[in-house]
Amino acid sequence: MVLDKRRMSLLHYLYQQNGSIGMEQLKKQLGVSQRTIYYDMDQINGWLEQEHLDPIQKPYGKGFFLTKETVEALPEKLTLQDEWDYRFSPEERIKLTTLTLLTQNKPSSVQELKDNVQVSRGTIFRDIQQINKDMETSGLVLIHENSGYIVQGQEKDKRQVISDTITSLLTDNNNDHMKQKLNSMLHPAAPTAETNLFSMIQDEIAALEGVLNVSFTEDMFQLLVLQIMIAVQRKSHDLSLAVDKEEKKILESTRAFEAARELNDRLRGKGFHPLPEQEIYLLTIQILGSRVHYDPRTGSNMKAMEQLRMVIKKIVDDFQVTACIIFEERKQLEDNLFVHLKPTYYRLKYGLSLNNQYYQDIQTHYPDIYDLTKRSLSHLESFIGKTIPKEETAYIAMHFGGWLRRENQTSVKKYRGVVVCENGIAASGMVRAQVESLLPEIMITNTLSIREYNNQPVEADIIFSTSFIKQKQTPIIYLPTILNDADRESVVYRTRRLLKPDAAGFHNIEGLMNIINHHTEIYDKETLQEKLETFLSSQHSFKKETYKPMLDELLTKETIQFEQEVTDWEHAVRTASAPLLQLENIQETYVEAMIDNIRENGPYVVIAPHIALPHARPEEGVDKLGMSLLHLKKPVSFSDQDKHKASLVIVLAAVDNETHLQALAQLTEMLSNPGNTKQLLQAEKAEDILKLVTHYSLQGGE
Structure with a gap:
């Protein structure tokens, strides 16, 4: 009996539930039909029976669930399962075959390749054709000899593909298999x-x-293990790295280089052939570029690291200006970014790849934060001398996104929680922020890797984990790293059912069903019960994702003004604020706060040529989210320098750190095009401006 990736996903999802789940939710979560789910469940039950475990339970009128005994035994069973118990997806199969071709020191026969991934001869030939195309893009050639297939090309190119392939396999799979x-x-x-x-x-x-x-x-730990295994077993004396003498001196000055040499000495002491010099430098680069959960060495004296700290300050400055917010716990944010960006610096500098499995989720659920982050990274790009890839940008966006959510929480904490996440400080921070936002009564006291969780006692009322972990005494809530609305609702319901089992609504489902059944005929008992459970869970303070209005919902005909000129910048701010005062979005205190900020901090509100964006803190007089625009024929000066003149004065009144971000991202996108700025400056009436505003609102900021 085999379990493929889809059935493993279904089994994992059932395992993660602290109770039953209905068919409608399964269809929505997995994106497949009811017929497919029932077929997959039959296959899963066959595997469970083979492993001497209880099958998936489905009492009449209730949802699907796993028995307590199955839940407790499943992590070990999944860890110990034989390779014949799992069917690889086409993507996994191609990556594994690629790895086989690159790591064997002899030609690979068709029989060996097909046996390795358990497919037919025809399937492996199709895979080989795809692999050949993929390798050509990396400067490698797959050739066929009498004894099998072999890859030709430079060793450094082979290593890059090996590293990329292993990284992808480790980060795309949430199981030990x-x-x-x-x-x-x-x-x-x-x-x-x-x-x-x-x-x-x-x-x-x-x-x-x-x-x-x-x-x-976890994935970096395993990647280092596998890469050292490859280095130990390969004849890599022809490995050439693009590292000059000066760079080698810098690498030699790091503790990572010293540790890599010590590791090599220990391997030699155990009878293995010593690694060549080039391998030591490569291992040093890989260590320096590995993502970490924590790194307390934030006071590095290395010149590059001191410069990186200054770059991080500029990144945070730019994000605050671009997003029109102020981080209260700025130093801690900068420290966390430093821990994350140290390995990022080395990865980008030496061309190490990063597979960010959350990139698409960040783009889907937090496009505004991603866009604002991207616009804040110019100093980092200048420092490293390279464009920041979208995968790295997404991780940095996770830091900012998590911090924005944390700073919105001011509730009394009643319970202690711990987050277990194997994907680093950015992902852990994102999970923490989402949990504390959804469940304000919970204080996350720690974030742990799986190995840390396994090796130390955990003092908490509840654990939130993104991966399978061993069950200890503390209850566990499983959740994805990036939550959608269905995930949020499920997490709130399951958590509160565990922490507050006596709360109203959690014990009266059966009673409600009995009353309904007594007075009417129920045609679909399971769906009705599922809908009632969902409704009752929503009564327990579940709050869906904050609605973020579009730019055209804030900039309207009522909030756009045209004036020939004003006396000075203070007059400009007061005039631009008038529509928001009239609409009761802001109080007079907010206008004074904006003026005080400019007096104290200078012309920071001039964010681009001809454009000023004054704003202040929400608590200084904002009642409702709002935005207004003042168009001046004659520009006003915010200092005695020409670069601080503005003809477009846009007042933003934000109610928190997040609600305004989508509209602001769309505004920023619109203003980043010089042609649009020229069009705005030449506008004669509000309709001229609103044409552009509507266009960028429909584009969603893209």
């Missing part, structure tokens, strides 16, 4: 545990964490 498969491919089972290279290198990387006083993310 892929790690076991990679281990078995790169190092066939040793006769005894003592001679198992994989286990030995795992111990070495764990010791390396202790030496460097860092905690690598």
Whole structure:
């Protein structure tokens, strides 16, 4: 009996529920038909029976769930399952075959390749054709000899593809099976545990964490293990790195280089061939570029790291100006960004790739924060000398997104929570922020990696985890890293059912069903019960994602004014604010606060040539979200410098750190085009401006 990726996803989802779940929710979550779900459940039940576990439960009129015994046994079963119990997806299959071709020191036969991923001869030939196309883009050539297939090309190009492929396999899979498969491919089972290279290198990387006083993310930990296994077993003397003498000196000055040399000495002491010099430099770069959960060494004296700290200050400055917000806990945000951006700096500098599995989710659920982050990274690009890839931008956006949500929380905390997340400080921060936003009564006291969770006691009332973890005494809520509305509703309901089982609404489903059944005929008992549970859970303070209005909902005919000129910048701010005062979006105190800010901080409100964006804090007199625009024929000066003259004065009144971000992102996108700015400056009436505003609102800021 086999479980493919889709069935594994269904089994994982059932495992993550603290109770039953209805068919409608399963269809919505998995994006497949009812017929497909029932078929997959039959296959899963066959596998569960094979593993001597209870099948999926489905009492009449209730949803689907796993028994307590199955839930407790499942993590170990999934960890120990044999490769024959899992069917690889086409994407996984191609990546594994690519890895086989690149890591074997001999030609790979068709029989070996198809046996490795358990497919037919025809399927493996189609996969080979795709792999050949993929390799051409990396400067490699797949050729066929009498004894099989072999890859030709430079060693550094092969290593890059190997690294990219392993990274992708580790980050795209949330189960231990892929790690076991990679281990078995790169190092066939040793006769005894003592001679198992994989286990030995795992111990070495764990010791390396202790030496460097860092905690690598789970995928980075496994990536380092697998890359060292490859280095130990490959003849890599022809490996050439584009690292000059000066760069080598810089690498040699790091603690990571010293630790890499010590690790090499220990491997040599255990009978392995020592790594060549180039491998030591490559390992150093990989260590420096690995994402971490924490790194307390924020006071580095290295010149580049001191410069990076200054760059981070400028990034936060730019984000605050662009997003029209002020971070209260700015130093902690900068420290967290520093921990994240240190390895980012090395990854970009030395061309290491990053597979960000959250990029699409960030683009879908937080496009405004992503866009504002992207516009704040010019100093980082100048510092590194390279364009920041979208995957790296998305991780930085997760930092800002998590911080924006944290700063909105002021509720009394009644319960202690811990987040277990294997994907680093940005992802952990995002989960933490979403949980505290949804459940203000919970204070997240710590964020842990899976290895940290397994190796230390956890003091908390509840645990929130993005991955399978061993059940301890504390109850666990499983959740994705980026939550949609259905996820939010489910997390709130499941958490409060655990923490507040006696709260009104959680015990009266059966009573309601009995009353309804007594007075009418129920045609679909399961769906009705599911809808009632959803409704009652929504009565327990569940709040959907904050609505963020479009730009054309804020800039309207009523909030746009045209004037020939004003006496000075203070007069400009007062005039521009008039529509918002009249509409009761703001109080007079807000106008005074904006003027005081400019007096105190200078002309920071001039965000681009001809454009000023005055604003103040929400608590200084904002009653409703609003935006107004003053168009001046004669520009007004915010200082004695020409670059601080503005003809467009746009007042923003934000009610919090988030609600205004979509409209602001659309405004920023509109103003970033010089042609649009010229068109706005030449406008004669409100309708001329609203044409552009409507266009960028319909585009969603893209």
